Amino acid sequence: MPALLEARSLHAGYGETRVLHGIDFAVEQGGVTALLGANGAGKTTTLRAICGMVRTSGEIRLGEERIDGRPTEDIVQRGVAHVPDGRGTFFELTVEENLRLGSYIRRDRHGIAQDLERVFGYFPRLRERFRQQAGTLSGGEQQMLAIARALLLGPRLLLLDEPSFGLAPLIVQDIFAILHRIRADEGVSILLVEQNASLALDIAEQAYLLETGRIVISGPAAEIRRDESIRRSYLGY
């Protein structure tokens, strides 16, 4: 089966600053692919490149179709949901409105209502906070809101940018437990960016390791996990 997402010699950067120096990677249908690396390695930029949020060169394919160079809205329209760095909460709007925005591109009222119920199943806390202003949520709740908003798009591909960032260890455990459930229950493929390599390798099938804009190691997550030398030199645990 062809990969859901495939990038070939992908370059990206901000203005004069180049961040990605020609990387190749693929996200297989179903399951989780992890993108690991230290601060500043280019993980967030890779996700932004997929969504057309930064200037890129090289090739990005979603299924059969090239999506590089397209505006973000068009890529989202094709079923790519991005939980961005910083969670992207609409602080001024209510939790309900944030969730309604998640399904903005959809027209199937019935399906949206069903998906909302399913999402509440993963994150019951959001049901309690439904009418509250999103800016008043805790960091963990905002992360849940961001994932819920992305799921409501009904995505083929879910991009998760550091869901553990800035959260207490217990909350991180909760969120990853839910991600395990989402992986099992939803038909969605996930590209997960994480600094916490141990958590990411637990959930992923495939993994890529980025170092200053280049992919230095790739392979099945289980193998990378077992390899003592990789763990010591790159993953730091």
Add this chain to the structure above:
Amino acid sequence: MEGVLHQVLSGIASGGIYASVALALVMIYQATHHVNFAQGEMATLSTYIALTLINLGLPYWIAFVITIVVSFVLGLLIERILMRPMMDAPVLASVGVFIGLLLIINSSTGWMFDYMIKTFPTPFPGGPLLFSGYVSGHELGAFFITLVVLIAVYLFFRHTKLGLAMRAAAFNPVSSRLVGIRVGWMLALGWGLAASIGAVAGMMVAPIVYLDPNMMAGILLYAFAGALLGGIDNPLGAVLGGFAVGIIENLAGAYLVGTELKLTVALIIIVSVLVVKPSGLLGRTVLSRV
């Protein structure tokens, strides 16, 4: 006492006009963080369009609706053609475009329709004054039209998907793109709506102050004072501020400074708000951690 009541009532009537223009200002401010100085001139142009249609023999309300639609399209085009390229430009460059737009529209209306003061018809019965002589039929009618506009705008933003998308695009453009909202178009729609609201305000105020190319200059100032007083980033605040400024202006004009210095009141309000409470009465105080 009766005099005060009279001033308050006619203050509410003109306050409604200020409230609409203030709302138009806030809509563009929320999305772009710029004050559209040309908002008043755009409304004047719309009013001239309405007058032309009426003079062509169209019934008032048909001309009214066509004017709103045409203004919407004009507002949309201005955003697409003039403001779009300015998106990442420095603030002063945008201000320059706004002022240029103001001068261009002002001079072209003068050139096309001449600078003579014209009367503008009212659709409301003139007849004897209502409420034992306090309020004219037009003032009452204009007040209701303004109210209908404000409520319609409120319902649109609160309860429709497009309204929600426009608010989202103003608050957080990056996240909005990530849920598939075409942020650029939302800005253009905002300009269109603001132009339409301004058009209604122009058509409602023209029978009171008469129509000439500079008709909205003073009104824009009062509206700006209203928007600042209520909070330039808060639509409800701007509307309440607009009404408040209308009442303050009338009372001050009657009892404090006289009609000649009324405009000064607006400037005093602007300066005092900026000095004492820059975020306005209902505005958000922006906190940021360092």
